[in-house]
Amino acid sequence: MSWAAHQFEVYAVQAHLPKKMIGKVSFWAIFLGDFTPDFLSKFWVYGVTIKGKHYGADVPHQWHRGFPGMGFTHTLFFGVVVTGVIWLWKHNRAFTVGFLLGYAAHVLTDINDSVGVMLLFPYTINWTSQTWAYAATIDGGRYFDAAAYYSSLGLVMDLFWLVVVLLSWRVLTREHWRTRVVPADARIWASLGRYLPERGLLALYRSIIFYGVCRMISWSAWAHLLARPIIDGVERFGYPFDLSWTGPYWIGARSLAHVSPWLAYPMALLLLGGVYLAAAILWDRMGRAQEATRSRSGTHAVPSTHDSA
Amino acid sequence: MNGAIDANSSAPPDTDFRGSKRLTGAAEWFWYIVAAVSYISLGMWHKWLLDWIIGPMWLVTVVCIGPAVVDRARTRFSRRGP
Numbered sequence: 001m002s003w004a005a006h007q008f009e010v011y012a013v014q015a016h017l018p019k020k021m022i023g024k025v026s027f028w029a030i031f032l033g034d035f036t037p038d039f040l041s042k043f044w045v046y047g048v049t050i051k052g053k054h055y056g057a058d059v060p061h062q063w064h065r066g067f068p069g070m071g072f073t074h075t076l077f078f079g080v081v082v083t084g085v086i087w088l089w090k091h092n093r094a095f096t097v098g099f100l101l102g103y104a105a106h107v108l109t110d111i112n113d114s115v116g117v118m119l120l121f122p123y124t125i126n127w128t129s130q131t132w133a134y135a136a137t138i139d140g141g142r143y144f145d146a147a148a149y150y151s152s153l154g155l156v157m158d159l160f161w162l163v164v165v166l167l168s169w170r171v172l173t174r175e176h177w178r179t180r181v182v183p184a185d186a187r188i189w190a191s192l193g194r195y196l197p198e199r200g201l202l203a204l205y206r207s208i209i210f211y212g213v214c215r216m217i218s219w220s221a222w223a224h225l226l227a228r229p230i231i232d233g234v235e236r237f238g239y240p241f242d243l244s245w246t247g248p249y250w251i252g253a254r255s256l257a258h259v260s261p262w263l264a265y266p267m268a269l270l271l272l273g274g275v276y277l278a279a280a281i282l283w284d285r286m287g288r289a290q291e292a293t294r295s296r297s298g299t300h301a302v303p304s305t306h307d308s309a
Numbered sequence: 310m311n312g313a314i315d316a317n318s319s320a321p322p323d324t325d326f327r328g329s330k331r332l333t334g335a336a337e338w339f340w341y342i343v344a345a346v347s348y349i350s351l352g353m354w355h356k357w358l359l360d361w362i363i364g365p366m367w368l369v370t371v372v373c374i375g376p377a378v379v380d381r382a383r384t385r386f387s388r389r390g391p
Contacts, residue, residue: 019372035361071324129391139358140327142356143356193326193327196369196373197325197327197330197373198325198326198329198331199325199330199331199332199337199372199376200369200372202370202372203341203367203372203373204365204367204368206341206368207364207365207366207368207369208365210344210345210364210365210368211361211364211365213345214345214349214364215350215352215359215364216354217349218352218356218359219351220354221349221353222353222356225353226353226354238374250324259321291353292354
């Protein structure tokens with residue numbers, strides 16, 4: 001699984017929208033779409049221990065990414081279904097497209113660990129590049145998972161996404177927030193503005209990347225400076241780094257039945273292109289349908305300079 | 310209210326639509342760094358803080374409350390005078 005990468009990719013998506021969607025796609029929908037797969041499945045991966053009894057998945061990686069299990073939550077198929085339901089419910093183009101892009105970003109990023117995702121669900125075989133080891137286990141819990149992730153190419157993946165966002169640093173500026181983010185989510189920001197000053201609203205917009213950077217540093221520092229693991233019978237000062245493929249060497253990488261890892265990236269890129277193409281093609285049609293729905297119901301969006309298709 | 314956080318807002322540059330202080334430049338960096346250093350430091354020792362609700366709320370709380378507390382303290386000291 002990926003850690004802070006999922007926080008960074010929200011801004012990466014926001015920064016790399018097709019030209020005609022700039023300033024018109026909901027930031028909160030991108031966030032919600034990116035957040036939903038793990039929200040639906042991850043609580044039971046680590047589980048909880050109450051009075052010495054563990055409640056959680058018997059086989060965490062099967063539950064998280066497999067089928068049977070909740071692996072369907074990490075598929076484009078399910079993302080498209082939920083997106084369709086959102087569209088039918090709200091007829092809100094900004095939110096629908098944002099949710100789809102966020103969901104796709106999460107699913108496609110998760111091909112990198114050794115378990116991967118069922119990219120072509122309902123076809124239930126997993127697609128994985130096996131870049132780093134999936135390490136969520138019943139015994140190790142969140143701590144061991146974090147230690148393995150931040151000792152492997154997972155850390156590089158987090159840094160890669162952070163660099164992608166920093167190269168698009170304007171997406172974090174007040175100007176971008178005021179002119180591109182607020183208009184697309186005018187009602188939400190207006191509601192939040194009843195309780196928070198502008199500096200708080202801007203901090204809220206930036207808070208996802210703040211959380212990503214901080215958790216990446218905190219967990220990395222803990223794993224490599226504070227932890228005292230015993231590996232191969234030897235107590236270590238910090239978990240050892242291993243930036244080899246499917247590392248780190250000191251855990252057994254979990255896996256499910258999967259296609260050749262060489263196929264994972266080409267398929268992921270193909271699907272990413274397909275999602276963006278579909279969104280771009282449907283964008284104008286959805287705009288017309290949204291206007292028609294609002295005309296029929298006599299409601300209109302909060303006036304915004306960026307609201308016209 | 311939306312107009313107040315709109316790019317065309319007529320509010321003075323140093324205050325927002327609520328009359329609250331805007332953070333810019335070095336002051337803004339200062340409060341973000343305070344939030345990050347405190348959160349990272351505490352998060353290393355208390356992992357339960359590294360949570361997707363607490364993390365974002367930490368930043369928002371520091372950025373909202375920090376400058377207000379400092380301004381109030383400054384006002385109080387300046388009233389007492391030398």
